[in-house]
Amino acid sequence: MTTDPTPGTPSPAGQAAAPEDPAGAEPAPGRRRDLRAAVLIGVLTLLLGFAFTVQVRNSDDEQLLAGAREEDLVRIVDEVNSRGVRLRELIADERRALRQLTSSDSETASALEEARSRAASLGVLNGTDPALGPGLRMTLRDPDDAVRVTDLVDVIQELRGAGAETMQIDGVRVGLTTAVTGTAGALMMDGRPITAPYEVLVLGSPQDMETALNIPGGVVQNIGSRGGSVTIEQVPELVVDALRLLPEAQYADPEDD
Amino acid sequence: MIPILGLVAGVLLGLLVDPTVPLWLQPYLPIAVVAALDAVFGGLRARLDGIFDAKVFVISFVSNVVVAALIVFLGDQLGVGAQLSTAVVVVLGIRIFGNAAAIRRHVFRA
Numbered sequence: 001m002t003t004d005p006t007p008g009t010p011s012p013a014g015q016a017a018a019p020e021d022p023a024g025a026e027p028a029p030g031r032r033r034d035l036r037a038a039v040l041i042g043v044l045t046l047l048l049g050f051a052f053t054v055q056v057r058n059s060d061d062e063q064l065l066a067g068a069r070e071e072d073l074v075r076i077v078d079e080v081n082s083r084g085v086r087l088r089e090l091i092a093d094e095r096r097a098l099r100q101l102t103s104s105d106s107e108t109a110s111a112l113e114e115a116r117s118r119a120a121s122l123g124v125l126n127g128t129d130p131a132l133g134p135g136l137r138m139t140l141r142d143p144d145d146a147v148r149v150t151d152l153v154d155v156i157q158e159l160r161g162a163g164a165e166t167m168q169i170d171g172v173r174v175g176l177t178t179a180v181t182g183t184a185g186a187l188m189m190d191g192r193p194i195t196a197p198y199e200v201l202v203l204g205s206p207q208d209m210e211t212a213l214n215i216p217g218g219v220v221q222n223i224g225s226r227g228g229s230v231t232i233e234q235v236p237e238l239v240v241d242a243l244r245l246l247p248e249a250q251y252a253d254p255e256d257d
Numbered sequence: 258m259i260p261i262l263g264l265v266a267g268v269l270l271g272l273l274v275d276p277t278v279p280l281w282l283q284p285y286l287p288i289a290v291v292a293a294l295d296a297v298f299g300g301l302r303a304r305l306d307g308i309f310d311a312k313v314f315v316i317s318f319v320s321n322v323v324v325a326a327l328i329v330f331l332g333d334q335l336g337v338g339a340q341l342s343t344a345v346v347v348v349l350g351i352r353i354f355g356n357a358a359a360i361r362r363h364v365f366r367a
Contacts, residue, residue, distance in 0.1 A: 034311070037312065037314075037315065040315045041311060041314060041315065043263070044263070044318050045264045045267065046263040046264070046266050046270070048267060048293040048294070049263065049265065049270070050271045050274075051290050052294075053267065053271025054271045054276060054278060055278070055286050057271070057275060058283070
């Protein structure tokens with residue numbers, strides 16, 4: 001126990017505070033104590049190095065804010081706030097886009113539906129699609145070959161005036177550009193010869209059309225005065241299935257706005 | 258030699274492991290490190306003075322750390338933890354300066 005420090009060592013905190021310690025006088029008898037002391041010193045210094053490194057690393061990321069000055073903190077808070085505002089705006093934009101996409105989806109569907117129904121009615125009107133519905137079946141007999149182009153055109157006009165939606169005469173669909181040509185007894189529809197008796201299938205309100213045809217001085221009377229006759233039969237379900245080719249527009253382009 | 262090896266090993270270990278300091282230890286760790294540094298400087302000075310004693314070094318090291326942490330802990334309980342931490346750091350810093358001056362005189366003879 002020769003290395004015992006003096007009992008009056010003043011400070012527990014450091015060797016320097018006790019320079020009068022008679023340490024290291026003669027460490028001969030304590031070889032095992034030396035070893036133990038060395039191990040203890042090694043462990044303690046190891047702990048110190050470890051704690052030192054950990055603390056340095058720790059303060060690196062945490063004291064960054066704790067040690068920042070007030071104006072720096074204010075600036076950082078400002079930045080964070082404006083970043084939050086930007087992100088919120090971004091979220092709102094994305095939400096709006098999402099809403100637009102979902103609603104335009106249904107808009108597209110309804111537009112498609114409308115386009116389909118328009119295509120269907122245009123197909124009936126133009127004669128590119130077969131049509132089915134109530135209407136009249138008329139038979140124009142012309143034993144004297146006296147029915148002229150104008151008489152047939154009158155029939156068509158009268159039917160159209162009475163609300164006919166689509167018709168066919170002797171298997172030729174009447175459309176927008178249908179022409180009736182030829183001479184009496186050798187009439188042609190759209191360049192195709194037709195022969196009496198002419199069979200007219202027309203879709204529309206049967207009563208209206210029959211009334212229109214039968215008015216005094218009208219089509220039926222006119223053909224009768226030429227020696228022909230017209231029989232009219234109302235049909236609740238008539239098929240107009242003669243088709244026309246839709247002429248392709250050569251000069252006119254649709255103008256979209 | 259051993260203290261230097263221990264320090265280097267500890268630093269390497271800290272770099273490799275990189276643990277997060279538990280919250281309850283966070284106020285005490287820097288104080289403890291400074292107190293331990295004080296003990297190490299004191300030991301170095303004693304060695305240069307030729308009066309180094311392992312037992313004194315170990316006891317002073319441990320008690321330094323414990324007393325420093327205890328002071329800060331008491332300060333925390335009393336609501337003056339930050340001020341007492343500063344006080345401890347100032348005192349230990351002065352001692353480190355004093356020891357460093359003694360070491361300097363030994364090493365540079367000036």
